[in-house]
Amino acid sequence: MKNATAHQTAFLFICSLLLIACGKTSNPHQNSANNPTTNTSDVIPIGIAFAQTSNVALLGQEGTDGVKIAQKYFNDKGGINGKPIKLVFQDTGGDEAGAINAFQTLINQDKVVGIIGPTLSQQAFSADPVAERNKLPVLGASNTANGIPEIGDYVARVSSSVAVVAPYSVKAALQQNPQIKRVAVFYAQNDAFNKSETEIFQKTVKDLGLNLVTVQKFQTTDTDFQAQASDAINLKPDLAIISGLAVDGGNLVKQLRELGYKGLIIGGNGFNTSHIFSVCRAFCEGVIVAQAYSPVYPSKINTAFRKAYIEQYQREPPQVSAQAFAAVQVYVEALQSLDKKSKINKLSLAQLRTQLNQELLKGTYQTPLGEIAFTSAGDVIQKEFYVAQLKMEPNGVKGKFSFLNIK
Numbered sequence: 001m002k003n004a005t006a007h008q009t010a011f012l013f014i015c016s017l018l019l020i021a022c023g024k025t026s027n028p029h030q031n032s033a034n035n036p037t038t039n040t041s042d043v044i045p046i047g048i049a050f051a052q053t054s055n056v057a058l059l060g061q062e063g064t065d066g067v068k069i070a071q072k073y074f075n076d077k078g079g080i081n082g083k084p085i086k087l088v089f090q091d092t093g094g095d096e097a098g099a100i101n102a103f104q105t106l107i108n109q110d111k112v113v114g115i116i117g118p119t120l121s122q123q124a125f126s127a128d129p130v131a132e133r134n135k136l137p138v139l140g141a142s143n144t145a146n147g148i149p150e151i152g153d154y155v156a157r158v159s160s161s162v163a164v165v166a167p168y169s170v171k172a173a174l175q176q177n178p179q180i181k182r183v184a185v186f187y188a189q190n191d192a193f194n195k196s197e198t199e200i201f202q203k204t205v206k207d208l209g210l211n212l213v214t215v216q217k218f219q220t221t222d223t224d225f226q227a228q229a230s231d232a233i234n235l236k237p238d239l240a241i242i243s244g245l246a247v248d249g250g251n252l253v254k255q256l257r258e259l260g261y262k263g264l265i266i267g268g269n270g271f272n273t274s275h276i277f278s279v280c281r282a283f284c285e286g287v288i289v290a291q292a293y294s295p296v297y298p299s300k301i302n303t304a305f306r307k308a309y310i311e312q313y314q315r316e317p318p319q320v321s322a323q324a325f326a327a328v329q330v331y332v333e334a335l336q337s338l339d340k341k342s343k344i345n346k347l348s349l350a351q352l353r354t355q356l357n358q359e360l361l362k363g364t365y366q367t368p369l370g371e372i373a374f375t376s377a378g379d380v381i382q383k384e385f386y387v388a389q390l391k392m393e394p395n396g397v398k399g400k401f402s403f404l405n406i407k
């Protein structure tokens, strides 16, 4: 009896090991190095390192939505001179360790030619150096903190910096209410992007001659903002500016309103997702958010992207999805032009990664974001920016980003 139990235990143990192994290889998002589909002679693997789990998953999902539309769009058009691209997904979760793991798997196991990601700047500062050391390009599609392109020669981004985008929302708030004088600023102090964004907001406020009455700090994991909201309200601000991610930022909006704050609210780039609606609901009404993308930008590729997106997801494409699409486009067009110069299947993986990095920085791309190019450091050069205001249906469940006319 004892022996039988021991055998059963051993049997179960082996089974679970097998299950883990099977689970790993049967995951459609994970291609092992032995899988022939990762061989660049059949398809060209591009790594996608977005958050699929954690409190960052909502933003990560919008990136995933955008790259999937791009994969189909560019493969339908013939891929890289006849050869399709294949996106290989690795979940970064919401922290630095998860992003580093995802990068390592994409580089060493999936043998991708380049990476798009990670979702947060906070993760990029840790994970991008891994790509730099391994000499393959990484394109940020949603990293907006100052200093991202400067991480290294292999690091670039299609997501415009907070330094460029954030001031537009302050100007739009002043356009709506020229009486604004007293400004309360809130920011998540445990996140690199939010720390970078609040510096820009605070500088803009001072440059415009407004009175910065308080700077309140919180964590992206916080749910209770009563102390910060009451402290700020006591100072009678007529504008509140929040740099946080969607869930914490949305809850702060809700609690400011519940405590009686009536003035305008600006949300930073962390608010740039329709998932914010379900957090602050009716209290989201009127929140102002600057944008690096407009769904109605008049171009052939944006019209095609928007149509495909609406067909697939039944809503307007958000900024992060458009940026993620643009990142795939940069890889596709840079690979196409590289292939014309020096047949890419003749290159070793190391050569291909290095030459692709050089090639992508040289190009000009007509993307859904408008025309983009790169500085020599790898920062995106983009011309058009926008400001939207959240408009909620009276039931507080559904909402939309309503684009403002800014002068």
Ligand code: 1QQ
Pocket: 059, 119, 120, 121, 122, 142, 143, 144, 145, 193, 245, 269, 270, 271, 320
């Ligand atoms: C960053 C960001 C995030 C809010 C985008 C998902 O801009 O971390 O840089």
